[in-house]
Amino acid sequence: CISSNLELPVLESQKICTSPSLTVFLNDSIEDEIEDFSFPTSKATSNYALVNRPEVGLFKITSSKIEIKIKTHNLIDLSRVLLGLPLGYFFLLNNFLCLHASAIAKNDSAFIFIGRSGYGKSLLASDLIHKGFRFITEDICVIRNNFVLPSFPMVKFDRNYFPKESKYLSFNDFKFSSDKSDRRGFKVNLNSFSELKGRVHKVYVLNQISSQDNCVLMNKDQGFESVNLIMDSCFKPNPVKFDVDLMKSVMNNVSSFITENRIIRVNFTKNNFEERNKMILEDIDKELETGN
Secondary structure, three states: OEEEOOOOHHHOOOOOOOOOOEEEEEOOOHHHHOOOOOOOOEEEOOOOEEEEEOOOEEEEEOOOEEEEEEOOOOHHHHHHHHOOHHHHHHHHOOOOEEEEEEEEEEOOEEEEEEOOOOOOHHHHHHHHHOOOOEEEEOOEEEEEOOEEOOOOOEEEEOHHHOOOOOOOEEEEEEEOOOOOOOOEEEEEOHHHEOOOOEEEEEEEEEEEOOOOOOOEEEEEOOOOOOHHHHHHHEOOOEOHHHOHHHHHHHHHHHHHHHHHOOEEEEEEOOOOHHHHHHHHHHHHHHHHHHOO
16 A cells, blocks of 8 residues: 555545555655766666656655655645656556556446547546546556556546536545646546456557548557557656666567457547547447447
């Protein structure tokens, strides 16, 4: 489980367990312990990872702990950053496949949505929660033995897609002072949150295309066509040349993930999230009805 001597408002009253266990604590001397501090925002090898957010803090991550030098008084913002890249690198260093993706579940079957920032992964997860699915994660998707591990019950939206009042979301929203996308966080009510891991059933790769026409095309991925998109979305050594062995481990995990799962590429044009989400929901419903 996560143990910390810091107050983490985003996780208030929520029991979050990881495997293996994680300890989070303050360390104001991190900079003195780092030999090479000439990296932009993050670096990662098999020994440790570093995440530097000048307006929030400096994070040093190993396979058992995350040390933080805090540079903000906004603990909500600190929680947001901590539960992003630092947590993802923690799982990377423990040989989990970790993706920038959202995931929902129904009847113990998990559906994953992979895509770049701004592609509406959180909006898609929120739409499906309102259709009776359970929320697993909207940002850091951790996979082991083809099961998605439960994350923490928060979903983030930018100002263009703030949700309307809902029984599925708490509207005591979190404001993130350093978030460049000006997003806000909303807690997912626990009756809509999956506290159990879900077996991966299907994977949707969201791919925005340029077109004068609004369109959505869903195609079964042929072989390894989406490997680059998945590699782009997964946590890996940074830069890659820093640790070839760790990169090989990541590639093995990605290869197994692609081999074991059906991957659907969803091409869509800008501003037609609603049509895209509707088509994905119909596809998932068909999957669950037929038991495929």
